[in-house]
Amino acid sequence: MQIEKIWPNGPKELNGLTETTNGKPTDTPQEALLYIYSPEKNKNNGKAVIFCPGGGYGGLAIDHEGHKFAQWLVNNGYTSIVLKYRLPNGNKNIPLADAQEALKIIRNKADELNIHPQKIGIAGFSAGGHLASTVGTHWSDTSVRPDFMILFYPVISTQKEYAHKGSFTNLLGTNFSESDRKAYSNDKRITPRTPETLLMLSDDDTTVVPMNSILFYEALKKNNVNATMYIFPEGKHGWGFNHQFRYHELMKTLLLDWLGRF
Template sequence: MKWLLPAILLATAHAQPGPAPKVINLWPATAPGSESWKQPETTVGNTGNRRIMNVSTPTLTAYLPDPSTATGTAVIIAPGGGFVWLSIDSEGHDVAQWLAARGIAGIVLKYRLLQVEGQEPAQVTQAATAALAAMMRQRSLVDDYSKFAMADGTQAVSVVRAHAAEWGISPDRVVLMGFSAGAILTSTVVLQSEARPNYAAPIYGGPFNEMPPIPQGLPPIFLAVAQDDAGAEPLVTRFHTALKAAGYKPELHVFSSGGHGFGMRKQGKSSDHWIDEFYYWLEAYGLTRPAK
């Protein structure tokens, strides 16, 4: 039975929680443009399946790896939710912790959302659901819903680089990843922003309305979507085609099934392993090892 002791100690070591994440405000004062927002931030759901609504104070939550395993790579993670809520666990904190356990800083971006009315969580949720349905009926509304989120996405890249020395990050190894609405944010920042990330990973999402011109100097891009995601799959494959036509070599993973919003949820489908494919993609660029 002596062999059991090392196994138990190893299991216990892996079960130990990591260091507490660092949380900072994204802007030095009130986020510009939302000075008059009054609705309180609302969270519904249990840990592991929480949704946040009415974000007016955007933040970054940095899960930093142990210095002994740190690679210097950082991934900024923008959760999805149609710009009316954030799927903060499966498309945020769970991703960040998975990366940090592998030496990569995972930094969750809590960006500003459309402000919806309501005093109780159920009222806020109902109003957010109605707003999301309205956006899906009238796709042009995404521009109104997302304008503050886009500013937050650009700011996030700049702030992470500004904290690079403090957080043990290489400023030239910053990845921007987003899910669904967060993928729209990611693709917009990559295509239009001067403060571009060094790498980008829109997951089940991309440019939402007309395909904008593809500029010069884009970073490497990783794309992933499920075939049975009727809303996002055409957006992702269209973006992939446009990037290739412009001379880029984006990586695309189209899983046979998984639906929309699979995130870190395990469904027994091949899409469960999207994050492994993302890790292999990072590995191919040398981002899973410390810079020489």
Template sequence: MLLNRRSALGLAALAATPAPALAMTPVSRQVAPPDPTETIRLWPGAAPGGANVTVTPQVVERSTDPAFHDRFAQYTTDPILTVLRPERPNGASLLLIPGGGYRWAVVDKEGLDCARPFAAAGVTCFVLRYRLPADGWAAGPAAPLQDAQRALRLVRRQAAAEGLDPARVAVLGASAGGHLAGALTASRDAVYEAVDAADGLSFRPDLSILMYPVATMQGPFVHAGSRDNLLGANPSPEDLARWSLERMDWNGAAPTFLLHAMDDASVPVENSLQLLTAIRAAGVKAEAHLFEEGGHGFGVRLIAGKPASVWPELVLAWAARKGWISRVASSGS
């Protein structure tokens, strides 16, 4: 797997819908930061189990404001990592898994936007664009988990190759991406056949950060859209239990940080509360922050002036206490 700093695939996908022309942008308005140009393909050939996949990848821009992008990737067939490199790397690496209800994966709000404060603190960041379960992949609901396991292994291999610490690789997942990050954190067995030497490395993260995660697949607090997109319209009771994070075996899992807004009307806060109870019962070291307001899907851009806006600093302080980064790096100095 070669590192491709100017991947035509990544650039073409990120720019699938042109940004508003700068000539039309008022001088007083901000302009969205440029996209990173470095990408890494997850799989050396075709992604596994794609014989019946006929979808055409697309990236859709929803923002009409030149100050920010708001894109989502749908029908992904060639998953990638987009790399954000800090000016002064501190040795830590972070895999970011955005949400999208397993219908699509957002690119900016819970991906590139969330990566930037961590890169500013010295963390080398990798934003995952993953395959979706309803697109015909042979692995079905396990297809995104295949990508997440492979991505974590590639990040760990990349860290070792670049003089970073392969024992300081964390994952951050938001919403349905929080479900995928949680499944990655709890999983013990690989869900795909090894394809190269990177697959001899551990796919289990050293720290896990779950933002307003979709956790349960059953009961009154389920996010029905994520459940249906992951498991189909009529999942069996066994699949509902198997894919509920609070029902998974968390013994030996990495220290986990949970954050959620109490007024989340899409993914009720009980998803985090139930998961917190389960992981504590398994002996997992955990920290949780519940905010009075913030709603769902806030990332870093949609909570300016609200209590939840401090979440990156809270994560960095927690990570410093866990030895993932230095306290100097966590302050941004």
């Protein structure tokens, strides 16, 4: 496993937060990192997935929604990258800047990593799913367009009846504008050039309600974008790579089958 700084010379914007050691804040500004897991040469299929852990934009569930997934997927031939993105702290551009720069870095390292530069996807969980879907719907330069998206129980909509309030408060601030509300409801941002998407969620999720994924799926289909959605009967929210999730093995099978199409 290789660790790379996303901003080796320091980022343009700071979020006002610092790193922690043993749960205590330090004087070091929060840093964005890439953890790159590379498959064995004889297993490498030339494809890569960047994982964005969830945590409501207020923390990172980087173990079961990051490293554990990457460690499993790399054994199936995929270059797997865990993105430790900086938390927004009300600075909406910061997570997106980290994720877009991550895509650029991985594309620029495609030869070194033995991957195809047009077979790099982004995956995200909960608020990390919002970040991944923001990357897939807010791009204007193809260098930061993912080739596919995998969204696990994602935060998507800012509609009051569906929105995960904590995520949007952390991302946009307490009193965010109506223009931001519209801009970051990612189901409203889909075009025919939005990347092909896989959505996975649980029907009994009361934290980020299923309508978030359903609205995104419907918008993809209206724009003739290939989309697949699996809604498991139960599992609630945040199962990630958790063996206790009843549909864990099925989820892995479905995910590998879908990824095999690229």
